[in-house]
Amino acid sequence: MHFGLVCPPFPSHARAFEALALALAQRGHRSTFLMNAGCGEMVRAGPWDVREAGLGAAPRPTARAGSTGLFGILRTVAESAxxxxxxxxxxxxxxxxxxxxALVGDQMEPATGLLATHLGLPFVSLASALPIDPDAALPPPYLDWPFDDSVDGLKRNRGGRYVAGLLMRRQxxxxxxxxxxxxxxxxxxxEDWLSPLGTISQTLPAFDFPYGGARRILGVGPLRSPGEGQAPLPFAPDPARPLVFASLxxxxxxxxxxxxxxxxACRRLDLGLVVAHCGRLTAREAATIDADLVTDFLPQRTMLRAASVCVTHGGLNTALDAMEAGVPALAIPIAYDQPGVAARLVHHGAGLKLSRRRLTPDAVEGALVRLLGEAEFCSEAAAIGAAIGEAGGATRAAETVEAWVTHALATTWPPLAREVA
Structure with missing residues (x-):
């Protein structure tokens, strides 16, 4: 079968789709990426094709992508639209x-459902970020609200979704x-253009809030290509000092x-600190950070196996990598679904969260003391890590996509006509 993969131009999403494409290839299927014009180079070489669509260079995430505040949110929504x-x-x-x-498309790109419905193709949604499948008991993923299915909690969630609808009007x-x-x-x-077949999610139940919605979601854990993030470290950690890994x-x-x-905060506690800035700092800026190592990229999964704590912006991939390694996390969420990831870390007792606004060394120091000193954080992270190890990852995702699409083609696809009369 020949799958079209509709992937937004974010590196972490592209890596997840590459892992799925590789697993599909191992099952004898072809894949073609559909990317925005000017963004195809974000997909690495592999057993797949890459095509671009659009007139001129469609916007990549800008240098201000994920910026906060009203204007930052509206700018992000406009770029997405x-x-x-x-x-x-x-x-x-x-x-x-x-x-x-058939198509597999990122939940955050409604073009998948639009194109698939127009062409009469079965499609599966993929939640590279936190799933957005509707459930009245779940707060929107871009809020750090705790899970609360009481009457008051449901009312608050409705209010959050209403405000979100106003902000997302452009889209x-x-x-x-x-x-x-x-x-x-x-x-x-x-939400109206998600696949009726179901969603494949990197967020497995062991890490998520309880889901009671009507849609089918299969949590398979992180979608990783073989060996992804597992190269040797370019340095030897000091075994005498607990090591903190920080990445935003x-x-x-x-x-x-x-x-x-x-x-x-790490200096006060005499902790080792390794910072990965993902190529976003100049050499002069990096030199102002008092850490044992400040670099652009590191093999993250190897790094986390050597760490005692992960300090993260709350990106889902980093949080799941930390859980896989059994390492508790301190989340300092900034944008997108990062507040929701932070709330899930706290919900499961596998980490703590701090606000980036007026962040102080005292606050970070206190959080690190707790994460290092209270064994429950490690045990809860390890429990989620064990669930990740059993969830199936990209292999199970490919098997499920194949099964759902094959069944749809053999039975009731398309389910309902959406054409304008």
Whole structure:
């Protein structure tokens, strides 16, 4: 079978889709990535094709991607809407020319559902980030609210979704225009264009809030290519000092001020500190961080096996890698679904969270003392890590995608006509 993979231009999402494509190839299937124009180079070479769609260079995440505050959120929403428009405007011809027979698309890219419905193709949703499948008891993933299925909690969640709908209006309007341009019913927002077959999620139940929604979600754990992030370390950790690994991800690694605060707390406690800024700092900026090592990239899974604590922005991939290694995490969320990841770390007792606003060395020091001194954090992280080891990862994801699509093609696809009468 020939799968089209609709992937947004974020490095962590591209790595997850590459792992799925490799697992599909091992099962005898072909894959073609559909990327925004100018973003195909983000996908590494492998047993797959890469096609681009859109007129001109569709926006990559900018240097200010994931910035906070009202204007930052609106800018991020506008960029996302423009990427969707680009994929829809050129994706029909690209997918037809490639001859794909089914799609797998990131939940955050509604172009997948739009294109698949127009072309009559079965498709599966992939939650590279926290799943957005609706459930009244779950707060929106971009909020750090705890799980609360009481009457008050459900009311608060409704309020959060209402405000989110206002902020996402630009994207909803783009989805509506795209649907009409394809001759489809103009449904609502992201959630309305998820696959009716189900969602494959990197967030496995052992790490998530309890899900009681009606949609099918299969949590398979991190989607990793063989050996991903497991190269040897370029240094020898000091076994006499607990080691802290700090990373703020590929989009937030420029926040040198946060790294300095973390470094000050580690120095007070005489902890080793390794910082990975993912290429977002200059050499001069990196030199201002008082750490044992400040570098661009490290093999993260190997690094975490040597660490005692992970300090993270709350990116899902980093959090799951920490759990896989049985390492508790201190989350300092910044944007996207990072607040929701932080809330899940706290919910399961596998980590702590701090606000990045007015972050102080005292606050970081106190959190590190707890994470290092209270054994429950390690045991809870290890329990989630054990579940990750049994979840199946990319292999199970590929098996499930194959099974869902094959069953759909043999039975009831397409489920309901969405064309405009």
């Amino acid at each position: 423009e990427r969707t428009q680009g994929l829809v405007s050129g994706g029909v011809a690209v997918l037809r020319e490639a001859g794909v027979e 909803a309007e783009t989805i509506r225009r795209c649907a009409l341009s394809l001759g489809l019913q103009p449904l609502g927002g992201l 991800g590929t989009l937030q690694g420029h926040r040198v001020g946060l790294f300095r605060v973390i470094a000050e």
